[in-house]
Amino acid sequence: MKSRNSNGNIFPVGPGWKTLAAFAAVLAGAVISFARISPVAQGTVWAEDGAVFIYDALRRPGPLDIFAPYQGYLHVVPRMTVSLVVLLFPVDSFAVAISFLSCLVIALIALMVFHCSRALTSHVLIRLAWASIAVLVAPGPLETQGNLANIHWYLLWLMPWLLIKPAQTKREGVLLFSAAVLSSLTEILTLMFIPLFLYRFKDKSFWPARLGLVVGVLCQIITTLSYPRSVPYQPPNLVSVVEGWFLNSSSAVIYGTSAQISRNIVNFGMAPIVVAALPFFLTFVYLLIKGTREVRLMAFCFVAASAGVWAAATILNFSDAFDYSSFDAGEWDSFLLGRYSTVPSMFLLALLPLLAMCWEKVSTAAMSGVLAGFLVLQVLYFFPSAAFRQSGPLWASGVAAAREACISDPALTDHAVGTAPGAWKVQVPCDHLRP
Numbered sequence: 001m002k003s004r005n006s007n008g009n010i011f012p013v014g015p016g017w018k019t020l021a022a023f024a025a026v027l028a029g030a031v032i033s034f035a036r037i038s039p040v041a042q043g044t045v046w047a048e049d050g051a052v053f054i055y056d057a058l059r060r061p062g063p064l065d066i067f068a069p070y071q072g073y074l075h076v077v078p079r080m081t082v083s084l085v086v087l088l089f090p091v092d093s094f095a096v097a098i099s100f101l102s103c104l105v106i107a108l109i110a111l112m113v114f115h116c117s118r119a120l121t122s123h124v125l126i127r128l129a130w131a132s133i134a135v136l137v138a139p140g141p142l143e144t145q146g147n148l149a150n151i152h153w154y155l156l157w158l159m160p161w162l163l164i165k166p167a168q169t170k171r172e173g174v175l176l177f178s179a180a181v182l183s184s185l186t187e188i189l190t191l192m193f194i195p196l197f198l199y200r201f202k203d204k205s206f207w208p209a210r211l212g213l214v215v216g217v218l219c220q221i222i223t224t225l226s227y228p229r230s231v232p233y234q235p236p237n238l239v240s241v242v243e244g245w246f247l248n249s250s251s252a253v254i255y256g257t258s259a260q261i262s263r264n265i266v267n268f269g270m271a272p273i274v275v276a277a278l279p280f281f282l283t284f285v286y287l288l289i290k291g292t293r294e295v296r297l298m299a300f301c302f303v304a305a306s307a308g309v310w311a312a313a314t315i316l317n318f319s320d321a322f323d324y325s326s327f328d329a330g331e332w333d334s335f336l337l338g339r340y341s342t343v344p345s346m347f348l349l350a351l352l353p354l355l356a357m358c359w360e361k362v363s364t365a366a367m368s369g370v371l372a373g374f375l376v377l378q379v380l381y382f383f384p385s386a387a388f389r390q391s392g393p394l395w396a397s398g399v400a401a402a403r404e405a406c407i408s409d410p411a412l413t414d415h416a417v418g419t420a421p422g423a424w425k426v427q428v429p430c431d432h433l434r435p
Helices: 016-035 048-059 063-067 076-088 091-119 124-136 148-163 170-184 188-198 204-226 238-248 250-255 258-268 271-290 293-316 339-349 351-358 364-380 395-408
Strands: 414-418 425-429
Touching (some): 016 091, 048 076, 063 076, 076 091, 076 148, 076 170, 091 148, 091 395, 124 339, 148 170, 148 188, 148 204, 148 293, 148 339, 170 204, 188 204, 238 250, 250 258, 258 271, 271 293, 293 351, 339 351, 351 364, 395 414
Antiparallel strands (some): 414 425
């Protein structure tokens, strides 16, 4: 019988219970992630999931549709998953199926983080802490969790973990390459991790994931040049970009809700924002001073990724809603944590298990204390007080109304089904609705 050894295989050849444990962990992670979303949100289709991915999958079935560009980029994982939903599920169930499968993808990402983090430590609790971030991070269920339109953020979180894991076997090399190519074919910002190629550059065991990233990024660049974005560009206020990073990373983790952050600012100014950032700042400085070369690299990577993802997202999509430095007391009521808050929070939160790893062989009590504090932050905001999809419209109800209209009027070719947010809709062909 083989036990898990230095090769760190995620699907070991040894005892069958280990493989079953991996599948059970993924299922548990998906259920936990799904449970953070209200029943109404679970049954509501969000944004591009309907108007782009479902719409295209219904009209252009086939494998090539997963490479169709949208707003300058490829979105392979969402399109591939929605294609499976359209193929395997009845129209009425599309919303719930997409919500659960999105959570299943997040759980798979968590498992991959657990696997890849073995490159840093063999301590199971520390690796579980990193893995739990994708499932439990505070801003997740507000907008990003449970829909495929935002799954690219979680794949962005996965990328540096893939790049630091050496492939010990051909099987693992294929796994790392596949995960990297799917991630980069879904999120163009994965290119920001190319500097990690310098880490042990000559070691061939690190190159499967690197090659996957290169393939995906090249495809994204070609797509961007061939089908450029049509979103209007608004010059950013760089002071607001910097201020926004603190609001949407450390403050999001510590205070958990948009309302709490805005009330703190209205009542106390920026003092609560500084207080929320202080533990992470001190942790970062400590890791840079006391950590090993590997620890310093990861600490810098996490902070740079947190700030870099926020800056790239807001600079490219800047609007008055992000111009925090010009807000007055009334405008702070409109402050919202959302999709741009999730990954900056995740990378900043990753500093805490890294600190626990730094203390692993120095003080068991100190390591346990850090992990306990980390656990509190993870479970404190498990259930969100508000989420973007919590008011519907319910997809199944919209499909029922559309089906009735198609049946009563044989001349109809399609009918609109409402999705969130606002006036987003999907024109569903009547051929998919009539009995």
